[in-house]
Amino acid sequence: MSIKLSYKMIKAIKHSHSLWLTLSLFLACQSHLHAEESTISAIKTTPINITNKTENLAVKNIIDRANLASYYAGEDGSAEARMIIVDENGNRQMRQFTILRKDVQDLGDQTMLVFFSKPSNVKDTVFRVEKQLQSDDNRWLFLPALDLVKRISAGDKRTSFVGSHFYYEDVSGRNPNEDNFSLDSEDGSTYTITASPKDPQSVEFNHYVVTIDKQNSLPIETTYYDHNDRAIRKMTVLQVQEIDGIATVVKSRITNLNNNSYTEMQFRNVKYNLGLPDSIFSERSMRTPPKAWLD
Amino acid sequence: MIFVSLNVSANSESANNANNDNWADEWADEPPASPWQVTGFIEAAHGQFLQANVSQKSTSLSEVRARVNIDYSHELFDATGKLDSYYDHVLAKTIFQTRELSLSASPFSFVDIKAGRQVLTWGTGDYLFLNDLFAKDWQSFFSGRADEYLKAPSNSVRTNWFYKAVSFSLVWTPEFTSDNYINGERFSFYSPQVQQIIAPANGFSVEKNHKSQWSARLKTQLNNVEVALYGYQGYWPTPQGTKPSGLSSQVSSQYQSYFPKLNVWGVSATAPFKGGIFNAEYASYNSTEDNQGTNDMIANGQHRLLIGYERELAKNLTASMQYYLERTKHYQALKANSQTPDQRVAENRHLLTLRLHYRALRQTLTYSMFAFYSPSDKDGYLKPSINYQYNDQWLFSTGANVFFGRNDFSFFGQLENNTNAWLSARYQY
Numbered sequence: 001m002s003i004k005l006s007y008k009m010i011k012a013i014k015h016s017h018s019l020w021l022t023l024s025l026f027l028a029c030q031s032h033l034h035a036e037e038s039t040i041s042a043i044k045t046t047p048i049n050i051t052n053k054t055e056n057l058a059v060k061n062i063i064d065r066a067n068l069a070s071y072y073a074g075e076d077g078s079a080e081a082r083m084i085i086v087d088e089n090g091n092r093q094m095r096q097f098t099i100l101r102k103d104v105q106d107l108g109d110q111t112m113l114v115f116f117s118k119p120s121n122v123k124d125t126v127f128r129v130e131k132q133l134q135s136d137d138n139r140w141l142f143l144p145a146l147d148l149v150k151r152i153s154a155g156d157k158r159t160s161f162v163g164s165h166f167y168y169e170d171v172s173g174r175n176p177n178e179d180n181f182s183l184d185s186e187d188g189s190t191y192t193i194t195a196s197p198k199d200p201q202s203v204e205f206n207h208y209v210v211t212i213d214k215q216n217s218l219p220i221e222t223t224y225y226d227h228n229d230r231a232i233r234k235m236t237v238l239q240v241q242e243i244d245g246i247a248t249v250v251k252s253r254i255t256n257l258n259n260n261s262y263t264e265m266q267f268r269n270v271k272y273n274l275g276l277p278d279s280i281f282s283e284r285s286m287r288t289p290p291k292a293w294l295d
Numbered sequence: 296m297i298f299v300s301l302n303v304s305a306n307s308e309s310a311n312n313a314n315n316d317n318w319a320d321e322w323a324d325e326p327p328a329s330p331w332q333v334t335g336f337i338e339a340a341h342g343q344f345l346q347a348n349v350s351q352k353s354t355s356l357s358e359v360r361a362r363v364n365i366d367y368s369h370e371l372f373d374a375t376g377k378l379d380s381y382y383d384h385v386l387a388k389t390i391f392q393t394r395e396l397s398l399s400a401s402p403f404s405f406v407d408i409k410a411g412r413q414v415l416t417w418g419t420g421d422y423l424f425l426n427d428l429f430a431k432d433w434q435s436f437f438s439g440r441a442d443e444y445l446k447a448p449s450n451s452v453r454t455n456w457f458y459k460a461v462s463f464s465l466v467w468t469p470e471f472t473s474d475n476y477i478n479g480e481r482f483s484f485y486s487p488q489v490q491q492i493i494a495p496a497n498g499f500s501v502e503k504n505h506k507s508q509w510s511a512r513l514k515t516q517l518n519n520v521e522v523a524l525y526g527y528q529g530y531w532p533t534p535q536g537t538k539p540s541g542l543s544s545q546v547s548s549q550y551q552s553y554f555p556k557l558n559v560w561g562v563s564a565t566a567p568f569k570g571g572i573f574n575a576e577y578a579s580y581n582s583t584e585d586n587q588g589t590n591d592m593i594a595n596g597q598h599r600l601l602i603g604y605e606r607e608l609a610k611n612l613t614a615s616m617q618y619y620l621e622r623t624k625h626y627q628a629l630k631a632n633s634q635t636p637d638q639r640v641a642e643n644r645h646l647l648t649l650r651l652h653y654r655a656l657r658q659t660l661t662y663s664m665f666a667f668y669s670p671s672d673k674d675g676y677l678k679p680s681i682n683y684q685y686n687d688q689w690l691f692s693t694g695a696n697v698f699f700g701r702n703d704f705s706f707f708g709q710l711e712n713n714t715n716a717w718l719s720a721r722y723q724y
Contacts, residue, residue, distance in 0.1 A: 082322065085657070087657070091685075091686055092686070092687075093659075093684075093686055093687050094687055118687075119687035119688075119723065120334035120335070120336070120364075120723050120724060121336075121684075121687075121690070121723045123332075123334055123364075135567075136567055136570060138519065138567065145414070145442075145443035145446075146414065146416050146442065146443060146445075146446050147413070147414045147415050147416040147446070148416045151521065151565050151567075151572050151574075152572065152605075153567070153570065153571045153572045153605050153606045153607055153613070154567070154570060154607075155607040155613070156607055156609075156610045156611075158610070159610050159611055160611075160657050160658055162658070163657050163658035163659060163684075164657070165657070266322055268322055283462070283514075284407065284455065284457055284462065287407070287455070288399065288401060288407045288455075291368075291370070
């Protein structure tokens with residue numbers, strides 16, 4: 001079993017090598033990086049060559065590509081996800097949901113539906129987001145027991161997503177304009193980049209260090225440090241698969257290093273470029289889930 | 296074995312991973328989901344009055360409840376059943392309640408239909424209802440049952456029509472469904488007829504109404520603003536009218552409550568504003584059996600206005616405030632024709648609400664406070680609660696319903712002696 005898995009992963013990474021410029025991951029929920037829309041054409045057409053660029057621009061491009069790979073794979077996508085949430089005492093909770101996503105523009109706005117199926121107390125609850133880079137996200141929640149569609153305020157993006165160790169920002173991406181980046185090191189297969197928040201008051205960390213896979217541009221590990229340079233939180237990619245030619249994180253974990261509690265997230269049945277119509281990202285789908293796209 | 300290989304790719308993150316093995320790879324092998332799904336819960340709840348009450352009961356809530364939710368999903372339709380059965384110790388009887396028994400389908404690309412017993416909600420208020428005249432269960436709300444039970448089911452046909460960004464909803468309820476209002480069987484209330492707080496053990500006589508009611512909503516989004524128009528044709532959801540019982544030709548001192556006709560139209564808007572959500576709603580209540588407001592036995596028409604704002608104050612702490620106005624339409628006529636003018640609600644009944652909601656322990660522990668205060672009625676209602684989701688199965692809750700007021704006849708003041716505290720444990724499956 002272990003041999004088979006490892007082989008699959010190696011194969012996936014090899015295949016994704018030639019595709020890193022245009023292809024990216026469905027909602028990997030691992031990187032915390034964004035990019036400005038205006039840079040997108042440059043990213044797609046200009047190979048990165050650090051020796052020929054200023055370092056800043058090179059770092060920016062790495063970050064943009066990571067962001068693209070993590071959050072903007074294909075034009076749209078669907079996936080089943082589950083989370084296991086393990087607290088410091090080893091108590092477990094589970095969340096299972098299906099996600100539909102459509103990009104308005106690569107590295108720009110996105111729209112998304114999250115249909116919860118487990119546990120039973122959240123079954124049929126639906127979360128809808130319109131992610132907007134230029135303003136607060138729009139969010140709605142459908143509560144089936146009350147037949148209520150409630151518009152909810154955007155809120156702090158560094159709060160727990162459905163009670164897990166993943167923050168909203170981990171799920172939807174952290175705006176890169178909020179951080180300064182510097183390239184720490186580079187080896188044959190990875191870049192290591194340190195990011196410092198421009199507004200330290202806005203976040204719970206002092207800085208974070210992200211390791212990005214050169215071949216598929218996916219951030220494979222991110223560690224957050226406090227003001228005493230102590231590691232407090234860590235995101236780790238546990239498994240990457242190639243799906244429709246797109247390197248996709250299908251398993252990852254976020255650990256609270258203060259008490260070793262963690263959440264692990266898995267994806268399955270990941271699909272890209274389904275041609276999801278704009279019209280399904282609406283209140284109607286919250287009450288009446290679009291079955292055709294959820295199988 | 297599995298996690299060893301995963302950890303190779305995962306930069307040797309191995310701490311605390313051992314008990315994770317069973318999560319590694321088996322998910323993909325799950326059999327296809329069955330079209331049938333059965334979920335539900337078992338719950339025990341107890342509530343206690345915190346003072347003597349004319350109802351002469353000490354318990355406000357005492358029940359063991361079993362819920363079964365059955366869903367069947369077909370390519371062409373969905374069927375849902377939500378069945379409650381519970382022993383209610385306060386009423387000393389076993390009750391079966393169908394909260395939902397419905398069929399949903401989309402016969403055309405532009406229409407969704409849901410027919411059968413169902414819970415219906417719309418409007419923008421938080422615990423305040425203007426254009427939402429679907430049935431509510433105030434007894435559940437005031438006794439500390441879960442919020443879900445504030446909405447009572449009705450047998451209705453709902454059709455939702457869609458054209459581009461516009462949706463039109465039409466709900467037909469063939470048989471008028473009233474609120475489960477305060478009637479004395481659980482909570483005491485003020486009777487204007489006898490001018491005191493009463494709690495008739497078997498409720499009070501209310502004329503049944505089998506006529507139909509209609510509700511409609513037209514909704515769209517203009518830029519970031521959601522706007523809606525509403526209409527309602529039916530009856531007051533609580534028995535706001537009194538008329539002589541028996542044959543009208545006889546002079547009788549016997550009176551009976553009933554549900555007078557009511558037509559409502561209204562509008563609402565919701566929009567993001569300064570990091571929060573702003574909402575406004577208006578409804579015009581036309582009490583058509585008393586158009587001039589001269590009949591003391593039938594509720595007057597009202598203008599209802601709501602303005603609300605919700606935003607996150609700090610991480611995991613959300614606050615929302617509402618201002619609500621209930622303006623009596625023909626106040627002078629009401630006053631002139633009232634037998635007890637000094638007990639009448641003010642022409643403008645103002646109400647302020649504040650909700651504070653704090654989530655701790657990764658959202659498993661929530662503290663909530665909802666406060667109503669009316670400066671015009673000089674009364675209020677506090678609804679604090681704590682919920683602890685111990686794991687995916689067990690939910691423990693406790694809270695209180697605290698009513699206060701200067702006068703026995705005001706909206707919340709009459710409920711003062713119904714102040715209660717409750718706790719519940721729920722096992723979800």
